[in-house]
Amino acid sequence: MSTADRKTVxxxxxxxxxxxxxxxxxxxxxxxxxxxxxxxLLVLMLLFSLPILFAFLARRYEPRYDANTGExxxxxxxxxxxxxxxxxxxxxxxxxxxxxxxxxxxYLLLRPIPREVxxxxxxxxxxxxxxxxxxxxxxxxxxxxxxxxPNLIGEVFPIRVLQTxxxxxxxxxxxxxxxxxxxxxxxxxxxxxxxxxxxxxxxxANIEFVVRKVAILYQFRVLMIRGLDLKPADWNIDLKxxxxxxxxxxxxxxxxxxxxxxxxxxxxxxxxxxxTPEGA
Amino acid sequence: xxxxxxxxxxxxxxxxDAVVEFIGVSKWFGHVIGVNNLTLRIPAGLTGLLGPNGxxxxxxxxxxxxxxxxxxxxxxxxxxxxxxxxxLNRYIGLCPEQDAFYEWMTGREFxxxxxxxxxxxxxxxxxAAARAIEGVRxxxxxxxxxxxxxxxxxxxxxxxxxxxxxxxxxxxDEPLTGTDPVARRDLLDIIHRLGxxxxxxxxxxxxxHEVQAVTPYIVLLNHGRLVAEGDVRQIRDLIxxxxxxxxLKCRDGRALASKLVRADDVxxxxxxxxxxxxxxxxxxxxxxxxxxxxxxxxTDTPIEEVYSDDDNLEAVFKYLVNS
Numbered sequence: 001m002s003t004a005d006r007k008t009v010x011x012x013x014x015x016x017x018x019x020x021x022x023x024x025x026x027x028x029x030x031x032x033x034x035x036x037x038x039x040x041l042l043v044l045m046l047l048f049s050l051p052i053l054f055a056f057l058a059r060r061y062e063p064r065y066d067a068n069t070g071e072x073x074x075x076x077x078x079x080x081x082x083x084x085x086x087x088x089x090x091x092x093x094x095x096x097x098x099x100x101x102x103x104x105x106x107y108l109l110l111r112p113i114p115r116e117v118x119x120x121x122x123x124x125x126x127x128x129x130x131x132x133x134x135x136x137x138x139x140x141x142x143x144x145x146x147x148x149x150p151n152l153i154g155e156v157f158p159i160r161v162l163q164t165x166x167x168x169x170x171x172x173x174x175x176x177x178x179x180x181x182x183x184x185x186x187x188x189x190x191x192x193x194x195x196x197x198x199x200x201x202x203x204x205a206n207i208e209f210v211v212r213k214v215a216i217l218y219q220f221r222v223l224m225i226r227g228l229d230l231k232p233a234d235w236n237i238d239l240k241x242x243x244x245x246x247x248x249x250x251x252x253x254x255x256x257x258x259x260x261x262x263x264x265x266x267x268x269x270x271x272x273x274x275x276t277p278e279g280a
Numbered sequence: 281x282x283x284x285x286x287x288x289x290x291x292x293x294x295x296x297d298a299v300v301e302f303i304g305v306s307k308w309f310g311h312v313i314g315v316n317n318l319t320l321r322i323p324a325g326l327t328g329l330l331g332p333n334g335x336x337x338x339x340x341x342x343x344x345x346x347x348x349x350x351x352x353x354x355x356x357x358x359x360x361x362x363x364x365x366x367x368l369n370r371y372i373g374l375c376p377e378q379d380a381f382y383e384w385m386t387g388r389e390f391x392x393x394x395x396x397x398x399x400x401x402x403x404x405x406x407x408a409a410a411r412a413i414e415g416v417r418x419x420x421x422x423x424x425x426x427x428x429x430x431x432x433x434x435x436x437x438x439x440x441x442x443x444x445x446x447x448x449x450x451x452x453d454e455p456l457t458g459t460d461p462v463a464r465r466d467l468l469d470i471i472h473r474l475g476x477x478x479x480x481x482x483x484x485x486x487x488x489h490e491v492q493a494v495t496p497y498i499v500l501l502n503h504g505r506l507v508a509e510g511d512v513r514q515i516r517d518l519i520x521x522x523x524x525x526x527x528l529k530c531r532d533g534r535a536l537a538s539k540l541v542r543a544d545d546v547x548x549x550x551x552x553x554x555x556x557x558x559x560x561x562x563x564x565x566x567x568x569x570x571x572x573x574x575x576x577x578x579t580d581t582p583i584e585e586v587y588s589d590d591d592n593l594e595a596v597f598k599y600l601v602n603s
Contacts, residue, residue: 013358013360013371015360015365015367016367017366017367018367018399020398020400022399022401022402022405023397023398023399026393026397027397030382030393030397103378103380104380104382106347106374106380107382107397107441109347110345110347110372110373110374111369111394111398111399112367112368112369112398113366114366268364271348272347273309273347273348274342274347274378
């Protein structure tokens with residue numbers, strides 16, 4: 001800044017609200033770097049190894065091993081029903097909360113980045129990390145489940161892997177936006193998040209009632225049934241009343257957008273008081 | 281009933297070129313009040329923000345840097361509302377009190393990241409970070425991980441991140457806390473240099489001599505209220521409205537003290553056990569000094585030493601915050 005500029009001290013300066021791409025990229029990178037550090041990722045990688053281990057054990061010890069059953073129970077069962085929401089919860093709950101608890105949020109709020117953008121970029125980075133983690137372990141699980149199967153190359157890889165990963169990405173975006181919104185309001189996001197997973201995704205998604213359509217798992221299953229040509233009876237889904245694949249995908253995307261917008265709105269208007277050692 | 285939108289006009293004798301303005305600002309945290317109906321104009325240049333722990337200094341700085349929204353009133357920095365105004369952040373910098381970092385980064389990575397968050401492209405950010413790091417004399421240690429830094433290095437790194445985007449107004453929240461004498465001297469030099477460069481620097485501290493070492497222009501806060509503001513000497517003048525404390529050292533303090541308590545202008549007399557000196561509180565120091573000699577003769581008590589307990593800022597501060 002030039003000396004002439006300094007003479008503006010005491011007079012109103014021109015305040016620009018432009019968003020610098022450099023800032024957005026840096027914030028994304030910093031959020032990814034923070035998320036992939038620490039025990040959180042390690043624990044989730046261990047959890048994601050469980051379906052791979054189960055598939056391996058089934059292949060080794062099950063005399064009438066069926067790859068389709070393995071896919072349904074592990075890739076389309078254990079992962080989306082348990083690991084997917086759990087991963088989204090663990091990462092999204094820490095997305096803002098970690099910055100508050102470690103008192104580093106100040107460094108972000110002091111930059112010329114609108115708060116809404118801070119929230120959206122952090123959420124995008126969180127969804128990115130969880131999506132990569134999920135996609136890698138989904139592919140590995142598919143590999144073990146369908147090892148030596150004739151359709152492993154050509155059908156499972158890459159078609160089913162990509163379709164499943166894409167549906168999981170949409171589900172993660174919806175989960176992440178819900179848990180991100182929760183984390184703006186409460187430090188007990190994990191508690192409320194587990195409650196949500198149990199009630200909505202564990203109970204409501206499995207009840208044959210219209211309310212199940214609000215469950216992310218229901219929309220994911222519809223996507224899988226229609227996309228992978230699965231039997232709807234496996235999840236008690238009536239395809240006559242279920243949305244089309246496009247609508248199921250749109251439902252997930254709309255949910256993600258709505259909850260992201262809400263989270264960004266509340267984040268921009270909330271105060272994050274930093275308590276100093278001696279008090280304010 | 282109080283109108284929350286009411287904005288009282290600035291005082292008539294307010295400095296003309298205020299960089300930070302608090303206009304009838306209050307900030308509550310539930311039932312706790314952080315800042316209480318504060319109207320204050322901080323001029324360009326170096327300003328010391330002084331007050332005991334819990335006085336509201338950090339709340340004031342968080343309000344000025346737009347991290348907190350005033351419960352009432354308005355906070356303006358460079359003429360713009362501070363709350364949730366990210367564009368304004370291009371012109372202000374904060375060295376926060378909390379000892380918090382992205383610990384996995386090196387000092388250089390941290391300052392560069394802050395520059396990029398400030399909108400600098402990669403190469404310019406690296407150059408700006410190098411300048412800021414050099415400015416706080418951290419170049420030698422800049423490529424070491426922050427988690428291995430001493431307190432002084434951490435304070436310098438925090439200062440570098442506040443400076444990296446070359447702000448016009450700089451807020452330093454207790455920048456000298458926990459530093460060793462060498463780091464303290466260096467940081468004071470840096471703060472003086474920033475003032476010489478034409479930046480407006482607001483330094484908060486609860487330690488008087490720290491603020492005195494930075495600037496004679498101080499703002500005194502206590503319990504979230506503005507106690508006094510202005511030049512140290514102007515603030516000294518304010519204490520004439522409060523009892524003046526004078527210490528007398530003599531051999532027979534008891535006799536002299538018994539005479540002193542009868543004087544109308546004397547508010548209090550205390551015979552100090554530790555050294556036998558008399559601590560007198562008077563509302564008319566000039567009158568007191570003028571008849572002191574005759575009083576000493578009257579009691580046949582030679583006075584060995586007379587000095588005011590108000591000669592340093594510490595005493596001024598005590599007077600004002602306790603009044």
